Amino acid sequence: MRPAGRAETESLYFRYPHFDPPADRASLTVHRPVAIVGAGPVGMVAALGLAREGIRSVLFDAKATFNDGSRAICVARQSYRILDRLGVLAPFLGKSLGWTTGRSFYRGRQILEFHMPDGPDEKYRPMYNLEQQYIEQFLWDAIAREPLIDARWQSAVTAVADTGDGVRVSVRDPLGAYDLTADWCLAADGARSAVRTMRGKRLKGENYEGRYVIADLKMAHDYPTIRRALFDPDCRRGGTILVHKQPDDIWRIDYQLRDGEDEAEAIREENVRASVAAVLQELGYDGAWDLEWWSIYSANTLALDDYRDGRVFFIGDSAHIVPIFGVRGLNNGIADADNIAWKLARVLKGAAGAALLDSYSPERRGATLDVFANASKSARFMTPPTAGWQLMRDAALNLSLRHAWAGELANPRQMTPYTYVDSPIVAPDDPTFGAGAAPGAVLPEARVGDGFLSDRLGPGFTLITTDAGLAGALDRPDLTVVALAPETDAARTLEMGPNSAYLVRPDTHIAARWRVATAAAVRDALDLAAGGVPE
Amino acid sequence: MTPADVETVYETLALQLDAVDAEKRELFLAKLALLLAHDVGDAAQACRRIHEAAEDLDV
Numbered sequence: 241m242r243p244a245g246r247a248e249t250e251s252l253y254f255r256y257p258h259f260d261p262p263a264d265r266a267s268l269t270v271h272r273p274v275a276i277v278g279a280g281p282v283g284m285v286a287a288l289g290l291a292r293e294g295i296r297s298v299l300f301d302a303k304a305t306f307n308d309g310s311r312a313i314c315v316a317r318q319s320y321r322i323l324d325r326l327g328v329l330a331p332f333l334g335k336s337l338g339w340t341t342g343r344s345f346y347r348g349r350q351i352l353e354f355h356m357p358d359g360p361d362e363k364y365r366p367m368y369n370l371e372q373q374y375i376e377q378f379l380w381d382a383i384a385r386e387p388l389i390d391a392r393w394q395s396a397v398t399a400v401a402d403t404g405d406g407v408r409v410s411v412r413d414p415l416g417a418y419d420l421t422a423d424w425c426l427a428a429d430g431a432r433s434a435v436r437t438m439r440g441k442r443l444k445g446e447n448y449e450g451r452y453v454i455a456d457l458k459m460a461h462d463y464p465t466i467r468r469a470l471f472d473p474d475c476r477r478g479g480t481i482l483v484h485k486q487p488d489d490i491w492r493i494d495y496q497l498r499d500g501e502d503e504a505e506a507i508r509e510e511n512v513r514a515s516v517a518a519v520l521q522e523l524g525y526d527g528a529w530d531l532e533w534w535s536i537y538s539a540n541t542l543a544l545d546d547y548r549d550g551r552v553f554f555i556g557d558s559a560h561i562v563p564i565f566g567v568r569g570l571n572n573g574i575a576d577a578d579n580i581a582w583k584l585a586r587v588l589k590g591a592a593g594a595a596l597l598d599s600y601s602p603e604r605r606g607a608t609l610d611v612f613a614n615a616s617k618s619a620r621f622m623t624p625p626t627a628g629w630q631l632m633r634d635a636a637l638n639l640s641l642r643h644a645w646a647g648e649l650a651n652p653r654q655m656t657p658y659t660y661v662d663s664p665i666v667a668p669d670d671p672t673f674g675a676g677a678a679p680g681a682v683l684p685e686a687r688v689g690d691g692f693l694s695d696r697l698g699p700g701f702t703l704i705t706t707d708a709g710l711a712g713a714l715d716r717p718d719l720t721v722v723a724l725a726p727e728t729d730a731a732r733t734l735e736m737g738p739n740s741a742y743l744v745r746p747d748t749h750i751a752a753r754w755r756v757a758t759a760a761a762v763r764d765a766l767d768l769a770a771g772g773v774p775e
Numbered sequence: 776m777t778p779a780d781v782e783t784v785y786e787t788l789a790l791q792l793d794a795v796d797a798e799k800r801e802l803f804l805a806k807l808a809l810l811l812a813h814d815v816g817d818a819a820q821a822c823r824r825i826h827e828a829a830e831d832l833d834v
Contacts, residue, residue: 635805645813
C-alpha cells in the first residue's frame with residue numbers, strides 16, 4: 241500500500257517501466273523449447289540461464305510492469321555467484337549495499353553482535369541489500385539485450401495442457417488470445433501461482449502466529465548497513481522489530497503486531513505512520529522521513545510435495561513459501577532457476593539423459609525443507625508461538641544482558657547454501673577426505689593468483705585437479721579442466737593432495753571428489769551428474 | 776554436595792522466590808534453569824533433568 245494521494249506504483253525512488261503487450265502478432269504461436277510463466281526475478285534468472293546455454297524461451301507476465309507487492313531485499317552470496325556466471329552482476333554490485341554484521345537489542349540494550357563468515361578469500365560479501373525493483377530492472381536490462389528470450393508482457397497464461405511430448409500454453413493479452421506449444425514449462429508465477437492452481441497442485445505446511453507490518457521509508461538516517469533486531473523494545477512491548485538499510489536512503493522496518501491487534505486497523509496509514517514514528521524514536525532518529533510503501537505478512541512454511549508435474553517445473557514461490565527470517569525466499573528461488581536451467585538445457589541439447597530432470601525436485605525441495613527447519617527456529621525466537629517458547633525466549637533475552645552465550649540464541653544464523661545430500665546425481669563422498677566441502681555442497685571460494693577459484697570455472701562442468709596428467713586423459717565437450725598446483729591456498733582449502741580432483745557442476749555444486757583421481761572415475765561421475773548417458 | 780549445602784541452596788531459592796514479584800517467578804526460574812544448565816556443561820544431563828522435573832507433578 242502507498243500513502244493517500246500516490247498512485248499504486250508511484251515510488252519515491254524508483255520509476256516503474258510500462259510494458260505493452262507484444263506488437264508483432266505474426267510469430268506468437270511459434271513453438272518454443274521452454275515457456276516460462278512469470279517474469280519476476282526467478283523467471284528472469286531461468287530465462288537468462290537457458291539463454292546462456294543457447295536455449296530459446298518465451299517469458300510471459302500478466303502485469304504491465306515489475307512487481308510492487310513482493311519486496312525481497314537481501315541477496316545472498318550464492319545468488320551473486322549465480323548472477324556473476326550469468327554475466328549480469330555488474331549493476332547489482334554497483335547499486336547494492338554489502339553487509340556482514342547484525343546487532344540484536346533487548347529493551348534498548350545491545351545483547352549480540354554477529355558477523356557472517358567473510359574474508360579476503362571470498363569474492364562476494366555474505367549478503368547484499370537491494371530493493372527488488374532494482375533486482376528486476378537489472379535482470380530485465382539483460383533480458384532486453386538477449387535475442388533468445390521472447391518476453392511478452394500483459395500476457396496472462398490461462399491454461400497449461402499436456403500434449404504428450406510437451407505442453408500447450410493458452411495465453412490472453414489485451415490484443416487477443418492464442419495457443420502455443422513448448423517442450424517444457426517453468427512455473428515462476430509466484431506465491432499465488434495460477435499455473436499451480438491450473439495443475440491442481442496445493443502447497444502444504446504450516447502457518448505461524450506472528451504477523452508483521454513491513455514498511456519502507458526514505459530518510460537520511462546515519463547508520464551503517466547492519467541488520468538490527470529489536471526485541472521487546474519500549475515502543476512495542478512484547479514485539480520484535482527488524483531494521484534494514486537499502487540503497488537510495490530507503491529503510492525497511494518490519495514490526496510485529498501484538499496478539500489481538502486488528503490487522504485492518506494496523507495497516508491504516510495513520511497507524512502505520514504512528515508505529516513507524518515510535519520505532520524511529522527508539523532508534524534515536526529525529527530527522528525528516530517519508531513513507532514509501534507498506535504491507536502485512538505472517539510467516540509460513542509451505543511447499544509442494546513434488547516440484548515437478550510432468551512437463552511442468554515449479555520454481556520459486558510457486559513451489560515454496562518460506563518465512564522471511566532466513567532471507568531465503570528470493571535466494572532459493574534464484575537457486576531453483578539456476579538448477580533447472582542447466583539441467584533442462586542439457587536435456588534439450590541431447591547432452592544429458594532425461595533422468596537428469598528427476599534430480600530437480602529432490603535437490604531443491606530438500607533445500608526448502610532445510611530452510612523450513614532453520615527458519616522455524618528463527619520464527620520461534622522472533623514470534624514465540626506458545627507460552628513455553630515465549631517464556632524461554634524471554635529468559636534467554638533477559639539473561640543475555642549479562643551473559644553473551646544467552647545472546648547467541650538471538651543469532652539468526654543466516655544460512656549457507658544447502659548441500660544436496662540425497663540427490664540421485666551426486667556421488668558418495670571419498671571417505672579419505674576430512675570435513676571440508678563434500679559432494680552436493682557448493683564449491684568453497686579461494687584465492688587463485690590475482691583472482692578467485694570461481695573465476696576459473698568453465699561454462700559447463702569443471703574438473704579442478706592437482707594432477708596435470710588428468711587433463712589429457714579427459715576430452716569431453718562439456719568439461720573444462722582447471723589445474724591447481726598442490727600446496728596453493730586453493731588446493732589446501734579443498735584438502736587436495738598431489739593427485740586429487742573435484743568435479744564441479746554448472747551450478748557450482750560439487751558432483752564428486754577424489755583424493756586420488758582416475759580418468760575412469762571422473763568419466764563415471766560425469767555420466768552420473770548428467771543423469772546418465774542420453775538415450 | 777553435603778546435606779547442609781543442599782539446605783543452603785534450598786533456603787536461598789525460597790527466599791529469592793519470595794523476593795521476586797509473583798508474576799516474574801516463572802521468568803526467574805527459567806533464567807535460573809538456563810544458567811545452571813550452562814554451568815553443568817552437559818546438554819544431555821540437563822535434558823534428562825528437565826524431563827525428570829516434569830514427573831509426579833500431579834501427585
